[in-house]
Amino acid sequence: MEYIIEMSGITKEFPGVIANDDITLGLRKAEIHALLGENGAGKSTLMSVLFGLYRPDKGIIKKNGDAVNIHGPGDATRLGIGMVHQHFKLVHNFNVLENIILGVETTKNGFLEKDQARERVLELSKQYKLAVNPDDIISDITVGQQQRVEILKMLYRNNEILIFDEPTAVLTPQEIDELMGIMRGLTAEGKSILFITHKLNEIMAVADRCTVLRKGRYVGTVEVSQTTKEELSEMMVGRKVSLQVAKPVRQPGKVILEVSGLTVKNKQSGKNAVDNVSFNVCEGEIVCVAGIEGNGQSELVYALCGMTKADAGSITMNDKNLTGAGIRRRGEEGMAHIPEDRHKHGLILDYNLAYNLVLQSYYSPKFQRAGFLRFNEIYRYADTLIDAYDIRSGKGARTTVRSMSGGNQQKAIVSREIDRDPKLLIAVQPTRGLDVGAIEYIHKQLINQRGKGKGILMVTLELDEALNVSDRILVIYEGRIVADVDAKSVGPQELGLYMSGSRPDGVKKGGGAQ
Amino acid sequence: MNALKKALGRGEGAGVLPSLIAIVIGLLAGFIVLLVTKPGQALGGFTAILTGGIVDMKSIGQVLYQATPIMLTGLSFAFANKTGLFNIGTAGQFVVGAYAALLVGVKCTFLPGALHWIAALLAAMIAGALWGFIPGILKALRNVNEVISCIIMNYIGMYMVNFLIKETIYFSLKNQSMPVLASANMPKAGLNTLFSTGINMSSLNSGLFVAVIMAVILYVLLEKTVFGYELKACGYNRDAARYAGINENRSIIISMAVAGAMAGLGGALLYLDGSGRGFNVVDVLAPEGFNGVPVALLAMSNPIAVIFSAIFVAYLSVGGLRMQLYEFAPQAIEIIIAIIIYFSALSLLIRGAVASLIAKNRERRGERGNKQAEGGDTQ
Numbered sequence: 001m002e003y004i005i006e007m008s009g010i011t012k013e014f015p016g017v018i019a020n021d022d023i024t025l026g027l028r029k030a031e032i033h034a035l036l037g038e039n040g041a042g043k044s045t046l047m048s049v050l051f052g053l054y055r056p057d058k059g060i061i062k063k064n065g066d067a068v069n070i071h072g073p074g075d076a077t078r079l080g081i082g083m084v085h086q087h088f089k090l091v092h093n094f095n096v097l098e099n100i101i102l103g104v105e106t107t108k109n110g111f112l113e114k115d116q117a118r119e120r121v122l123e124l125s126k127q128y129k130l131a132v133n134p135d136d137i138i139s140d141i142t143v144g145q146q147q148r149v150e151i152l153k154m155l156y157r158n159n160e161i162l163i164f165d166e167p168t169a170v171l172t173p174q175e176i177d178e179l180m181g182i183m184r185g186l187t188a189e190g191k192s193i194l195f196i197t198h199k200l201n202e203i204m205a206v207a208d209r210c211t212v213l214r215k216g217r218y219v220g221t222v223e224v225s226q227t228t229k230e231e232l233s234e235m236m237v238g239r240k241v242s243l244q245v246a247k248p249v250r251q252p253g254k255v256i257l258e259v260s261g262l263t264v265k266n267k268q269s270g271k272n273a274v275d276n277v278s279f280n281v282c283e284g285e286i287v288c289v290a291g292i293e294g295n296g297q298s299e300l301v302y303a304l305c306g307m308t309k310a311d312a313g314s315i316t317m318n319d320k321n322l323t324g325a326g327i328r329r330r331g332e333e334g335m336a337h338i339p340e341d342r343h344k345h346g347l348i349l350d351y352n353l354a355y356n357l358v359l360q361s362y363y364s365p366k367f368q369r370a371g372f373l374r375f376n377e378i379y380r381y382a383d384t385l386i387d388a389y390d391i392r393s394g395k396g397a398r399t400t401v402r403s404m405s406g407g408n409q410q411k412a413i414v415s416r417e418i419d420r421d422p423k424l425l426i427a428v429q430p431t432r433g434l435d436v437g438a439i440e441y442i443h444k445q446l447i448n449q450r451g452k453g454k455g456i457l458m459v460t461l462e463l464d465e466a467l468n469v470s471d472r473i474l475v476i477y478e479g480r481i482v483a484d485v486d487a488k489s490v491g492p493q494e495l496g497l498y499m500s501g502s503r504p505d506g507v508k509k510g511g512g513a514q
Numbered sequence: 515m516n517a518l519k520k521a522l523g524r525g526e527g528a529g530v531l532p533s534l535i536a537i538v539i540g541l542l543a544g545f546i547v548l549l550v551t552k553p554g555q556a557l558g559g560f561t562a563i564l565t566g567g568i569v570d571m572k573s574i575g576q577v578l579y580q581a582t583p584i585m586l587t588g589l590s591f592a593f594a595n596k597t598g599l600f601n602i603g604t605a606g607q608f609v610v611g612a613y614a615a616l617l618v619g620v621k622c623t624f625l626p627g628a629l630h631w632i633a634a635l636l637a638a639m640i641a642g643a644l645w646g647f648i649p650g651i652l653k654a655l656r657n658v659n660e661v662i663s664c665i666i667m668n669y670i671g672m673y674m675v676n677f678l679i680k681e682t683i684y685f686s687l688k689n690q691s692m693p694v695l696a697s698a699n700m701p702k703a704g705l706n707t708l709f710s711t712g713i714n715m716s717s718l719n720s721g722l723f724v725a726v727i728m729a730v731i732l733y734v735l736l737e738k739t740v741f742g743y744e745l746k747a748c749g750y751n752r753d754a755a756r757y758a759g760i761n762e763n764r765s766i767i768i769s770m771a772v773a774g775a776m777a778g779l780g781g782a783l784l785y786l787d788g789s790g791r792g793f794n795v796v797d798v799l800a801p802e803g804f805n806g807v808p809v810a811l812l813a814m815s816n817p818i819a820v821i822f823s824a825i826f827v828a829y830l831s832v833g834g835l836r837m838q839l840y841e842f843a844p845q846a847i848e849i850i851i852a853i854i855i856y857f858s859a860l861s862l863l864i865r866g867a868v869a870s871l872i873a874k875n876r877e878r879r880g881e882r883g884n885k886q887a888e889g890g891d892t893q
Contacts (some may be wrong), residue, residue, distance in 0.1 A: 282638075307756065307757065324757065327756065327757070327758075327759040328759030331759055337757070339757060344751075344753045344754070344759040345753050345754050345756075346754065346757070347751075347754060347755050348750045348751045348755070349748050349750070349751065350750045350751075351747070351750065357753070359758045360758055360759070362740060363740055364745055365671070368740045371739050371740050371741060372738050372740070373738060373739060373740060373743060374740050386807075500849075
């Protein structure tokens, strides 16, 4: 078989961890080859080896049948290997063109020669249908457009082997579809793509073949057309995983959270980011706020939690008016919050795990006496949470959270927030960037909480998640709730229409306990 | 910077060894500069700076004496730094503290005995705290960058104190402040005679104890209390602190006020040293204020480590004085001291490397069996 890139017997060991153990990967010309595995399975390490960021301890890399040595990204570029990193490597105050030519600038007499470059960029963007405006500043364009700039960077350098590291993690459903189209277009032009992901839908949609890794080991390579999602997930996790969430029927109880007429203005534009929003959440009910990113979800959550002030409207929890209450007061009244951005809000990365687990309760009499922290209590409590929620880390409660994997960081937050025994749990994109196993786990936890009679308000961008987990779906569009529907009686197509604002009459249909 | 942070997080693994390596590299760099500038005198000069601080008991006393004020300005910078603030206003806080102490020392003649110097120290702390509080409150409520407001406060403090001294406690003959009453001076507590060579007594006084006690108090405050937990949370991640319901504005204001109080106390201890030192009315920012910055950085903002880094910096400057015997100009000595401190701080980056080496070895030895597949995707 003809491989454009062949990696065989790749082994890479870090202190205490074998990140890659005898891994084999063959990439054919003009195919989309998915690399599937959970967080920590060794996908990123393997790609870093290919890209020259790590030297493998053992193993050979061949290009077109010839063994090559890759000592750094420079070598990789010379071999035609390019990579779109999960976190883009763009200069934010440069424009698109400047970012694309950065490092390979053409000059004339020592001055930048941009006209030629601009022509070439426009040509490439036409050829591969990557619409960008070369003069836009990076910080002004959407994440989807930034990703196109990254792809153009690779094309501008004449790369033939393109590595995409979790490219869809930051995109909206529409942008994901567009990206899939772009990827197919690239292979049609003869480029070969390595596609790192843990999202099975995307593999089924776009990949030709798929190599699965598990805990640093090679599990196998399959033709995507001859496999199923269930089979792939079993290969990845090593056991059967239920992709459907088992959810017992439960009648919602009394109203826990009542929001009425809530309005939040955007500080810069003065427009209403959240516009006269009213809804409620009951005991034992999972209410989902679905919508395309940037339609006011974050502002809504910030206002509910007290992180920004509402400009109008009221927030009532358990018959107590909390509209003007501070963050801590709301927490003490029984509101818990799994934040959208776990690094920005959810965790203090330089604190250890135990310190992070008491982030919401460190001041309670249990953990302090006369202003002094009770370390024994804190570490004992942390150990119980670590056991109960299976949070894995190198040094247990004393691990610096920064060194933990994303899935375990999220578990830490979930355990902390659930263990506060809240009446209302606000979970914002609780499964963002997590692998199948962790997603299953988080969903189970949410449904358990529902079973215990808690009210749950979940914000998600993933339609599947909204439909599978929740009882009732609110669709938010341009800051307004445009639909309030029963999750059982609605399909993805209908939701998609609400989400894009093409059906503004959904609220009348009503649902849940009104 | 990242390596610095990492090293901070791994205090247990790193220990003192990397700091010593850092200092040795700093000293070598200083020696090279000496070789380049004055090859003939380099060895003598270098020996002088190394031994000057420890040749006799008096020199050791002088080192500890000179360490006292910069220990406090170092604590000031370090404490604010823990809350994520860059307190470059130590010079201003230092002089207003000094003025408050001198004012009480000269004017409050009714205070009996020990109460006098205690009152002077308290006044200095309050004045310094006020000088830190203003940038703090501006930062908290109006998001004014504390570096800018601190620099402005430095100049306001300097000119204001010069003006106030002339108005209240001016000794025009010497163009400085009037001498304080004997009861306002820090007790010697026998330290000057303990650290003396023959009849030459050092200037050491109980101010050193005050500084060390402050370092211990700040350490306990930061590491053991709820208050310290909140302050450090704000320093590491303001957004997460807010999310957790911590009042970050309050933390910023208190942190700056405490930092200011430390610098103010440093000013008091310098001028209440019992040597009859007066406050010179000149338009120069107090160097002790800025010297707190390298002291804190060398100590990686750990209050206990500040004690030792302040002593190290003082040891260099006492030794530096001896270099004049080898015809080095005072300015050249200052430069050499600066280079040594600079390289020492730089090579603290070594800490990160050594710490990870130690961790590597430990894991190789012990934890091969129960490894966890955490390597690849950590962020």
